[in-house]
Amino acid sequence: MLPSTNIRQSPALRTLTTAHLTQTMTLLELDVLDLNQRVESELSSNPALEIREERRCPICKQTITNNRPCPRCSAPTSLSPDDPIVFVSHIDDFQERRSSYYEEFPEESTSRDKEDLPTFVLKQIAPDLQPQDQLIAAFILSNLNEDGLLEISIVEIARYHHVPISRVENILQLIQRTEPIGVGSPSPKEALLVQLEVLKETQQVPSKAEKAIREGLDLLSRHQFPDLARLLRVTVKEAQQIAHFISDNLNPFPGRAYWGDIHHGNEAPLSVYSQPDVVLSLLEGYQESPIVVEIVSPFAGLIQVNAEFRRLANRASPDNADQWKSYLERADLLVKCLQQRTHTIVRLMRHLTIIQRQFILKGDSYLLPSTRANLAEELGVHESTISRAVANKTVQLPSGQIIPLAKFFDRNLHVRTALKEIVLNETKPLTDSEIAALLKKRGYPIARRTVAKYRAIEGILPSNIRKNHTDG
């Protein structure tokens, strides 16, 4: 607490220091989308802020005019696999690239040609519709966003085409049930529910899954299992299993259904996350490519205090000088906090990509256990800073998978994947003790009881119910 005696009368200074701390912290724990909202509202309410359109590539120092990310420009020089290329990109760059991915790799696993999502869907349903309804369907499909979600309301569609709402609803239901299932839903929640519904026809689904989606989607995506468990009145473990099931089998953004691991036809690791906060990728054409780290940031680096505004503020007449000044201070504060936020994340990610390169490239079993605490020590920041930086954020791996950043701090992921592998390769169902013994040989000395726990987390049934793996 600051001594109030020698603080200048202006309350602004006082709030500036404390506000700086609190705002830096709160901004740090927001994900891109929340931050985006926050920045936008600030931007519209504070005339001192402006967006600088031109940006400089942190590597080649040239002005970036188009949306091409810059790491490629510097690719030929200094390529050490252990030296990640880190840069900050605008959220729009990402959106842009996202849709271009979609066009570049329309589909490889199913018979889909170069057509885009709307055409793809329309072809499937057209035979079942009358010509008039085909028009409506086409209209609906043309209003999908990149995620395959509907951006306008049913009412609007009905009004536009002068047809009853129920008719639109029927068409929409048809659309939602075609591949990719859930397209045309107005929200991720709807999409998930439709998928669950369809899935229910062919296989068993956890009974509480629907409630989890309906009432606990928020908790679900934030991985707040204890809260979810309370909501569903089940144990935390069961809640985790339900969440596991949902993220394994359902996809809140149907338009992105074929992203990432195309090779696993059956269980594409789709995630409940949409917009990653960090995107990791590799340079094409290098077998030992450095990891390209792209920090997706709403406007950071772009947002600045309008210089003209600052000049005018200094010359403002005394009666409204305070107003000018407060705008200016708020703007400075925001800019500074944003910079600090990105700076922290950049440092964090650079470090992580160096330490966990193998994990990022090769997968779960290569994750080296580390804690936020010791990472904080290595970076010379406070633990809580790392905690906040990790909180609520997601990372897109080179494979296309989007995972929570917290997964980098999963202390036993590698053991669990070893366990999964053992069970996958077993010829007869092994008991927990036997598994424990095998794990011990691999250098994971854990108790039999713990094997049971891991099994539960991974959704592996107990040995007496597991059926034999008879390889065909």
Place this chain on the structure above:
DNA sequence: CTATGGCACGGATT
């Protein structure tokens, strides 16, 4: 008797 899951405790992590 064997294999498993629930509960609860203590130490580590956040």
Place this chain on the structure above:
DNA sequence: AATCCGTGCCATAG
């Protein structure tokens, strides 16, 4: 201070 995690003990099911 709150939460997570690994483990031991014990009840239960087969």
